[in-house]
Amino acid sequence: MQKIALENIDKFFPSSRSWANRGANLTLEAGEIHAVVGENGAGKTTLMRILAGLEKPDSGRIVIDGEPVVFRGPADAVARGIGMVHQHFLTIPGFSAAENIVFGEEPRFARFFVDRKALLANAAEAVRRFGFAVDPAKPAEALTVGERQQVEILKLLYRDCEVLILDEPTSVLPEREIGALFDTLRKLAGEGRTIVIITHKVREVLRIADTVTVMRNGAAVGRRRAAELSERALSDLVMGADARSSTAPQAAPAPKHRPAPALPPALELSGVTVRRGQHGRARLNALSLSVAPGEIVGVCALSGNGLAELEDLLAGVLKPSGGRVRFLGGRYPRRRAAPWRENGIAYVPSDRMRRGSCADRSVAENVIAPDRDTYFPAGFLDSGAAKAAARAAIDAFSVKAEPDSLVGELSGGNIQKLILARELLLAGGSGSAEGRTPPRGPAGKPARLCVLCEPTWGLDQASTEFAYGAIRGRRDEGSAILVLSSDLDEILALSDRILALHGGSIAGAWENRPGLSREEIGAAMLGAGGPIPAHVEGGPCD
Amino acid sequence: MTDGNRRKAGLLLFTVAAAVGSACVLLLLFSKSFAESLNLFFVAPLANRYYLGNLAASMVPLIVAALGVSFAFESRNFNLGGEGQIYSGALAATLVALAMPDSAPLAVQLAACAAAAALGGAIGALSGTLKQRLGVDELISSFLLSSLVALIVDYLVTGPFQDPASNFQTTRAIAPAAAFAKIFPPSSLSAGIFAALAAALAGKAVMSRTRFGFELRLCGASREFARYSGIDSGTYTVLSMALSGALHGLAGALMVFGSYGKVMKGFSSGVGWSAIAVSLIARNDPLAIVPAAAFYAYLDSGAKSVMLGSDVSSEIVAIVQAVIFLLVTATRLPFERAMGPGGHGVHRNGAKKGGAS
Amino acid sequence: MSFPDVAGTIAGNAFDAMTPLVFAALGGLFTELSGMLNIALEGLILTGAFFGVIAASLTQSAFAGFAAAGMAAAILAWVYGAATIRLKANVFVTGLAANIFASGLTVVLSNAWFGTKSVIAFKSPAPAAPFAATLGGIPFLGEALFSHDLIVYASWIAVAATSALAFRTRAGMRMRATGANAEAVVAAGFDPDASRLLAIVLSGLFCGFAGASLSLPLSAYVPNMSAGRGWIALVAIYLGARRPGRIAIACFVFALAESYSNYAQGTLKIPTEFILAMPYAATLAALVIGSALERARNSR
Incomplete structure (x- = not known):
């Protein structure tokens, strides 16, 4: 009824x-x-x-x-x-799971006071009755x-x-x-x-x-x-x-298997360990991987297995407590250089709202922020160039906005598109958006390394396909691309090589060949992939 | 004009109207002759050359200090130490001027302003550094530091540097030749007003056209995004607090060279708070600071005129100032219906929002 | 004077000096828990001190003075809170407004009503505790613990009451939830603004008590007699990790410094300005050291 x-x-x-x-x-x-x-x-x-x-x-x-x-x-x-x-x-942080569950309906005694015992008992009863498995006494942060x-x-x-x-x-x-x-x-x-x-x-x-x-x-x-x-x-x-035919950007063809290029890696992690918190459980455990120019390496993991830490490490937020991170054979930069400049690192963060954009600033300011060298020649703003770049980003990804719009007024999907446009397309190159005018950004080379975290999170299907095309285009122009994603479909659609993380270590590595088994990767992500050969590392397979 | 701008203009108008209105109410409550004190408050400051010039003269430190406030605010740092920075800057400038009795006026002025800016800047930078290194809230540390510094300057003015020939609590006066030229006699308005106006123009250019200003403001808008963009916001915390302190110190020096010629105990008291009001009325826009400072100086000289001519104490201006502070950052008019849940202006910063999710 | 007497005097004075700090810090704790940094404590204390002693003198009742102090400061807090929350203004700037308003209003009123901008002496009853006469005679402990005004003991009860209110009532839960995640409060069908306003009014009430505990024992109003205590209270909240008991301990440490510097002023030759600067210096030092320790602990 x-x-x-x-x-x-x-x-x-x-x-x-x-x-x-x-x-x-x-x-x-x-x-x-x-x-x-x-x-x-x-x-x-x-x-x-x-x-x-x-x-x-x-x-x-x-x-x-x-x-x-x-x-x-x-x-x-x-x-x-x-x-x-x-x-x-x-x-609500600072509250226990039980306090969160009964918040606003707390049992009381003597009219005014919250009965903590009854509160815990009521929450535990609800957990049991509905067949959940959460410890009501656990603090929300945990x-x-x-x-x-x-x-x-x-x-x-x-x-x-x-x-x-x-x-x-x-x-x-x-x-x-x-x-x-x-x-x-x-x-x-x-x-x-x-x-x-x-x-x-x-x-x-x-x-x-x-x-x-x-x-x-x-x-x-x-x-x-x-x-x-x-x-x-x-x-x-x-x-x-x-x-599908008229308004949506065209989808790029599916990836073909490409032989791993024999170039020195753009990004190389060797034995990197990251600890977080006072007791210092290793969140990344002696992790080694490398990404060569012209390949897409996809790293997938379940939450809590090191993906977030790997992102923060490459974002410069976390420092490794052991091991080495190398970029183009040298030290990994302490701060990010502009994405589309020589030696630049393009980075699409998983937190698009707080890290990847600034709600209180215009689209144009968001676009130029990472590349101030280009837009502030001799220290002074070139507003014409800034506006042109914003326009290019908007056109490239069909972002529903104007250069002057506040980013905070855009929808989440449009913000993600703006970030992708900024990080992937604003170079001199065109991406591989067939049938579109190449956006004209500032003169510069494509980023040498692209770190893309959940790159199509929240995008609709058409925009996702378009983003995939742009990412492949970057690869074909010689960028080294590292995709971090918890979405296995995305990893399979994009990657040339696939790494699975479990417990902060590599639990499996595969070439993305037709017939690669989803289940095998899933099992490795769960840590149930059977004994992992000792020699498995994140380096290029031969 | 967009809706947002019209709304902002409406709110500002409301604030100004409430300030003027509250001044009237206070005069009505506390003065014996309402009409006369209205005249003293609102007309007298503009009535003759002397008052008008003094009004303009009091704009000078307000403009420069308010610029200092807005550079801190724009980077989302709160410098509540303006009082101590102005006061100590004034003392530094006076001491330098007294130490160079025979030098050319320009040399004395430059050296004294540099010393004042350096001292104010150092005090501001200390708060900034404490925030960057240890996470000490700059709002509290700058206030505590300022209170501490003001008491030390009090001691120095009335102790080691007291003018032995004076019955007042004051330092010796600087050489009259070293002071700025008076441009509007008999008032105390000096050429310092040109320095202040130039500073406002320069501040505008720095804020909106330069890379430094862009990076500073980006740190204020979102630390996380600034970091992502490759900007070290810790550096800008120190830089903006230092710049803010330096401008406050400079304002103190301009008070000495423009109007007073010496430091009296507590003579700059209140300028720091007023500068915050000016900067807020101007919404941190360096150019808007000039008219905002004029409005503020007008209220202030009105209150002084009332105090001299009647029985009302000049502290009514503090109450008017409070009304301005209360309303100037409002984003919604009183009696306007609340639109949905929220209250986002209330949080101390973004970090406390969102919680565990 | 023998050492136990001196120690007893300093400790006893510290308990007196601690009282306004404790009240103010508890007041600030409510706003802190609801997610706001309340820099208006200073002005709220001043308001309480001014109106408290006037009311006590008019009614010849210490209790009435205490209540009036709380009321007056709560009303100012309500105005400040309403502007902050209903008009969505910046909480720091409206906090400045409350401070400036309080210092301006007290001077204007004292000029208008008493014809002076300086110290006003009143004849009002001191809120003495009934057991002071008997227990106060015990060496050290008598002077340190039992010879205070009732207000001192009231502040100790306030510590427990605050703890119960913030952590054991629905209103307290909502207040803390508002500070931690206001969206969750909305989703649960409550108005976080109501919790914020309640927190601000409570902070006014407690700061009013703080003011009364400055002016009632003196039977006088001294301009600016809050003397930075609102700011010291904020640091005490931070050092006390937002727990009422620990906040009281932090307040006691500051009070001990104040009590000692008052004692030193009588015996050593130090310029007044330095004595006045002592609380600011001590607070700043405590703030810096506390932050440094916390940073060291977190980075370990």
């Missing part, structure tokens, strides 16, 4: 001057797992935030069990049994990403939410934990709860959802049964069959 209906929802955002939702409709039934899919900026998250009481619609209405409701805030939605797990978890997600879901269950909305729940989870999450969600749906998953991953939809709503340009294209859809058909619905 119909549990919830969203009818003709409109939502306009004055800050970005855009419609997030226009006449959006959605229905949910009790006991189903429903996926809301669409590209970036299709309005999925906004529509769900409206349902969760976090945004107010400009027009349209929400109907629950046949009764129209108005939410003044998230508390109203929770009172009606609707709760949302955000993409960025809202865990929880893994997966445990934090469990806490977020438990928060809602503790408040008797009947409708759980999860925004991109798998984007932060390692493969193994995705399975566990899906099992949990099926169990909760089996008890009669309604689960909504916001996602842009087509494959995931078919794996978990009973029903699907596809969104495009702020409106729902339709509600379907997942069982009736093929991956291809769903893809076409998401992209819009007509959109």
